[in-house]
């Protein structure tokens with residue numbers, strides 16, 4: 001049931017404040033301001049590496065998770081595309097653990113990667129949305145995303161719930177490994193707890209984002225740029241746009257611009273820049289200047305501080321609230337999803353059932 005929404009995707013975008021809140025509450029104790037102890041088949045403090053593998057949007061959530069685990073818990077992570085991981089014969093030490101991320105819990109390549117790790121004898125956790133799914137059953141432990149059923153083929157709420165689980169786990173890993181003090185834990189848990197409220201605020205930007213989508217729908221190619229966790233998010237933005245609007249899009253690390261993609265920049269290829277005002281904001285401003293100097297049109301997704309400090313003439317600026325650093329990937333997912341959604345609506349495509357795609361990819 002779509003309720004009063006035109007599409008399941010729109011409904012699922014709007015459910016995010018609630019399902020993020022449910023998911024976080026499973027991993028965090030908001031009253032105590034702590035992460036919950038989990039019954040895991042390994043100890044974070046004994047690990048030397050985590051292998052994270054998944055497909056599509058779940059892979060991009062994993063790629064953001066890598067930044068969190070490495071930064072907060074000083075724990076190295078390999079984030080891999082499952083179709084590559086399953087054949088790569090990656091050496092796994094006995095002190096590694098494997099985590100698989102999947103909405104459906106049935107994705108063939110992700111399941112095959114899980115079975116590879118099983119043969120290698122390392123502990124296995126699964127971050128899945130569908131309870132009782134094959135991946136959930138074959139893992140040693142299931143770490144649920146509480147997104148509820150996701151009907152739209154393009155993943156939205158499952159993605160932000162995957163991010164919520166990965167962020168919570170990374171904080172927990174940091175606590176157990178001693179890289180996060182009890183005081184820092186309280187601050188991080190408080191910041192995560194604010195995600196649903198900020199997500200609700202961002203949903204109110206709908207009419208502005210819809211107007212930007214009318215502009216975007218006039219182009220055939222779009223480039224997304226970001227640094228740090230906004231780099232995988234740039235790839236997620238590009239994936240979302242191409243799968244439902246059929247506009248060709250690519251996501252790049254902003255620093256890679258001058259190593260190739262800048263050759264593509266002209267007035268016919270808008271560049272969507274995802275750049276909150278963080279410690280590397282100025283670097284991204286330089287990239288935007290490079291784009292502007294070549295006649296490229298910029299759609300900037302930033303916060304209030306970023307909008308003040310961006311010394312470029314953007315075609316459009318979407319201004320989000322200033323949010324704590326740890327939740328930026330979760331909050332910045334929303335304008336990315338809304339932009340793809342409204343662009344597809346303008347293009348008149350089948351938003352919930354895009355051509356050639358299936359919700360659950362059970363064949364290789």
Ligand code: F6R
Pocket residue numbers: 055056057058059101102103104105106107110153154155156239240243359360361
């Ligand atoms: C994109 C999308 C796909 C899935 C991918 C993995 O919007 O939905 O890229 O993320 O097919 O599916 P799951 O998470 O079910 O393993």
